[in-house]
Amino acid sequence: MTSITADAATTLPTEAASDLPASSRNRILVYLGVLVLLVAFGAPFGGLISIPVSYFLKNKLHFTAIQLSEFQLITAIPLYFSAVWGFVRDSWNPFGIRDRGYMILFGFLCAGVYAACAFLPVTAITLGAAVMALTCTFLFVQSGQLGLTAAISRQHVMSGQVSAVWNAVASLPVLFAFAVGGYLSNALEGQHAEQAARTLFLTGAVVMAAVGAFAIWRPRVVYDNVHEEHAPVFKPGADIMRLLRHWPVYPALFVWFLWNFAPGSQTPLQYYLQNTLHADDAAFALWNAVFAGSFIPTYLLYGVLCRRVNLGKLIFWGTLIGVPQMVPLLFIHTPTQAIWAAAPSGLMGGLCTAAYLDLIMRSCPKGLEGTIVMMATAFYYIVSNCGNVLGTVLYQKFGGFGVCVAAITLVYALILPALLLVPKHLLATADGETPVGGDFDTA
Numbered sequence: 001m002t003s004i005t006a007d008a009a010t011t012l013p014t015e016a017a018s019d020l021p022a023s024s025r026n027r028i029l030v031y032l033g034v035l036v037l038l039v040a041f042g043a044p045f046g047g048l049i050s051i052p053v054s055y056f057l058k059n060k061l062h063f064t065a066i067q068l069s070e071f072q073l074i075t076a077i078p079l080y081f082s083a084v085w086g087f088v089r090d091s092w093n094p095f096g097i098r099d100r101g102y103m104i105l106f107g108f109l110c111a112g113v114y115a116a117c118a119f120l121p122v123t124a125i126t127l128g129a130a131v132m133a134l135t136c137t138f139l140f141v142q143s144g145q146l147g148l149t150a151a152i153s154r155q156h157v158m159s160g161q162v163s164a165v166w167n168a169v170a171s172l173p174v175l176f177a178f179a180v181g182g183y184l185s186n187a188l189e190g191q192h193a194e195q196a197a198r199t200l201f202l203t204g205a206v207v208m209a210a211v212g213a214f215a216i217w218r219p220r221v222v223y224d225n226v227h228e229e230h231a232p233v234f235k236p237g238a239d240i241m242r243l244l245r246h247w248p249v250y251p252a253l254f255v256w257f258l259w260n261f262a263p264g265s266q267t268p269l270q271y272y273l274q275n276t277l278h279a280d281d282a283a284f285a286l287w288n289a290v291f292a293g294s295f296i297p298t299y300l301l302y303g304v305l306c307r308r309v310n311l312g313k314l315i316f317w318g319t320l321i322g323v324p325q326m327v328p329l330l331f332i333h334t335p336t337q338a339i340w341a342a343a344p345s346g347l348m349g350g351l352c353t354a355a356y357l358d359l360i361m362r363s364c365p366k367g368l369e370g371t372i373v374m375m376a377t378a379f380y381y382i383v384s385n386c387g388n389v390l391g392t393v394l395y396q397k398f399g400g401f402g403v404c405v406a407a408i409t410l411v412y413a414l415i416l417p418a419l420l421l422v423p424k425h426l427l428a429t430a431d432g433e434t435p436v437g438g439d440f441d442t443a
Helices: 022-042 047-060 065-075 082-091 098-117 124-155 159-179 181-189 193-216 236-244 249-261 267-276 281-305 311-322 327-331 335-363 369-398 402-413 415-421
Strands: none
Touching: 022 124, 022 159, 022 193, 047 065, 047 124, 047 159, 047 193, 065 124, 065 267, 065 369, 082 098, 082 124, 082 236, 082 369, 098 124, 098 193, 124 159, 124 193, 124 335, 124 369, 159 281, 159 335, 236 369, 249 335, 249 369, 249 402, 249 415, 267 281, 267 369, 281 311, 281 335, 311 335, 311 415, 327 335, 327 402, 335 369, 369 402, 402 415
16 A cells, blocks of 8 residues: 655545456455454454453342443443544554554554553453453554455455455354353352453453554555555545545445344343343353354355345345344243254344445445444444343333344334435445446446
8 A cells, every 4th residue: 555645636546446366355355354353352342351241240240231231331432433443544544554554553552451451450340441441442453454354345346255254254253252151251250250350351462462463464465456545635524524425325324223223132132041041151152152153154155145146136135034033032931942043043144244244345435444334333332232221121111022022123124115225336236246437436
């Protein structure tokens, strides 16, 4: 990538979107897959940290469902402003190497913050403060990773394949966290809570140091295929106006909003399985692992189909399959039945999740990919946490999980009419096909 100079022209560079040879695409996907995996493992708000913390608050500090959901709502405050980190990524070019600069600089800085947090006492306040401090640092790393991912996927019409790999690989840390969740929960509850927390944070430090070290490597097949699309002169007002006037962003984010609202799919589900069906921590962890893991086959299926079928068909049929995703939970009466029901629920959500992320990457305006994907991150945490609070209120008010399933299904059904708002040119092509006008942003 080239650095931005103050005396250069003020117009955005233009270059038509183009398909790459299969060998180049595959090498790029492998590189992005490893990068996504490392970053996802290091996320302080992800499975490796958040799952043991939620167990600790529920079982050791005896948080109620409302208290736990409020804790998650508050500690996620930096995530609600993720678009700010994305806008910084689109505007500032550290070391003249843009995305690599963010991952190198803030990867090692985040590792240092993790190491410092390892020696804090284990209380609700210190855990909350540690998660928020780590999140603020980590978001710079994530903005670089996501900005790079979105830019290369749009510039080389491979957003479907990137979405499939991104989602599938990002699921692996979640599976790992749930697999060891019961052990971590027991450790945090026992006399070795301080040592368990220290090990957890030091592991995060090692992972983030690995992200920084990995970003030092510059494979030519990746970075020589990303062309600069940022204005030579930084004009934040003009960029903000260009973003606000970019219509394709609005329906894409609205669909993302509806899919992630899901009132009742987090805290109420945990309390329903554990308090009503008497599932222990290990059974609840297994349910989540099966649910998250069951997305992966349909993510991979999407990666195959997206080269053969246009996005319009994939997103419609994926949504139709995804609407009743939580309905199997109406027919469970034991923890074992719940675990069996997790598999079809996960399978039903994979195609549409990959399609929605595909749509978001296609909707990015040139040079503002970081802002849009980080805005999608912000939307995810805002609406999922608000949906969690609403679902918790419904669960406690009506005394059952059925009302949550009904609310989730109704919200998901609203996605179908929302798809009518998406510009047709974003849906008309499959991966590898050049859009009308040569680029999704110019069609």
